[in-house]
């Protein structure tokens with residue numbers, strides 16, 4: 218009977234037990250690894266699905282960074298899609314969440330820059346200002362922060378602070394000559410202590426040194442010094458302010474001056490205010506003049522869009538700084554026949 222039972226002190230039993238333990242441990246480790254891998258794959262698949270649906274939440278971005286080790290730059294690129302789609306609140310949430318996890322100062326600075334830019338684009342100027350000042354505390358030569366602070370002060374009409382920022386930009390060798398002129402003109406226009414006639418002569422002084430402020434000057438004259446505007450209009454490039462001239466009230470137009478100039482005669486013939494023109498060098502005006510001179514009942518009108526001669530992008534409204542590249546006074550008015558023309562035509566078919 219003893220020969221059939223293996224004694225537990227038998228060395229063979231000992232070796233067998235050790236192998237059994239090793240086998241069980243290996244099996245459990247293997248099974249656990251498979252479980253973890255499957256779980257991760259499922260998570261990953263769910264994640265990719267969310268990604269495809271454009272459904273990523275702020276936490277998902279943190280996961281991408283901390284769990285899936287996606288490079289920082291790629292995450293920033295993904296999050297910037299919110300910025301491009303105009304979903305500023307989502308972009309802000311992602312940048313703020315990432316700021317809590319990112320340790321390197323360079324990355325923190327980049328995130329703060331993006332946060333400031335997002336607030337700026339979303340119109341939250343005060344928050345944007347706070348973020349950029351925070352950046353300047355540890356990185357006083359940060360160009361992007363200084364430039365955006367300049368834009369913010371300009372928008373808030375805080376021209377004295379804008380001038381301080383220009384000095385800082387000047388110190389880091391940025392070319393701010395044009396910005397200084399522009400700011401000087403804005404300061405004059407908004408100065409409540411100056412008479413309009415004083416403003417006119419100060420603006421003319423700047424204009425004579427640099428024609429770039431032409432539109433600012435003419436806009437001012439049209440509002441506050443119409444007499445000077447009409448007396449001197451033919452000395453300026455009137456095509457550049459075609460939109461301003463087009464939308465003038467009938468009573469604000471000096472028709473004695475209009476008579477003396479071909480462009481003005483064409484423009485106001487196209488508008489239907491005078492009948493002295495047959496054709497214009499500007500196609501859209503020519504079309505309008507022809508319809509006004511004919512007996513056809515065609516309801517045509519003109520509207521304008523603006524194209525930046527620096528970045529070539531367009532804007533629906535005139536802005537003194539291009540809304541895309543922030544260049545100063547680079548938007549040019551382009552006339553286009555209004556939709557009514559095509560509707561009228563299509564109804565004839």
Ligand SMILES: [Zn+2]
Pocket residue numbers: 525526527528529530539540541542543544547
């Ligand atoms: Zn531009």
